[in-house]
Amino acid sequence: LILIAEFIIGNLSNGFIVLINCIEWVSKRELSSVDQILIILAISRIGLIWETLISWFVVxxxxxxxxxxxxxxxxxxxxxxxxxxxxxxxxxLSIFYLLRIASFSSPAFLYLKWRVNKVILMILLGTLVFLFLNLIQINIHIKEWLYQCERNTSWNFSMSDFATFSASVKFTMTMFSLTPFTVALISFLLLIFSLWKHLQKMQLNYKGQRDPRTKVHINALKIVISFLLLYASFLLSMLMSWLSEVYQKELLQMLCQTIGVFYPSSHSFLLILGNPKLRQESL
Structure with missing residues (x-):
């Protein structure tokens, strides 16, 4: 029941993000970089939620x-x-918030800040290398598994050995998921450092004045930290899922799938709350 509820919430929240941004795209003939990222992100998460549910049903x-x-x-x-x-x-998205909001005097940072859209595009293209390497490694595991199935058609052999194959695939996925988590964590720490520097500057030069830039920093930090916490729970679920395959614990495996769907469902809901346009449309 929990998994079904997460499935419904995930589809509604991600579908809402796609719908609102597409309507704006059609009406205004343009869309900001953040909204474009949100559309692709929401579509990928709808696919992820459906694929997880189908996998659970087939198992x-x-x-x-x-x-x-x-x-x-x-x-x-x-x-x-x-x-x-x-x-x-x-x-x-975390990198985008960092480049748009943070304030550093480093020439390299300023260069990236002025070309934020190109930087985001290059990073996105660069991640395809990780995807390609991930698929190659997983394909190796699949070929090994199918080769073993052809050599021994015994049902008992196949089902017992499938746990080993599944554990290998999940371990590979977990390792490749650590890289974006590390990048997001670095972005979060840099945002905190930027906020700390800004607050020190405000205390020295603008005592007693309201500071909208501080509010922008804090709002961005809320979005990033919610992502990191949910991402950490997702990574933990992947690690536990790998262990459940190694030790063949079906109950633990079901728990991991529930936690795994919670991340793409709940984070999209938080993105709606953190985005003024989406929040206004949802009311």
Missing amino acids: LHHPARFMDGTFLTIGIFSWTVSNHFSLWLATI
């Missing part, structure tokens, strides 16, 4: 489908691609 009712090479490859590859963009686009 419970049609486990033999995982011996079908085509079904297995399409299923794992599509989940990996959706998960990749779900994590990296949210991380890119």
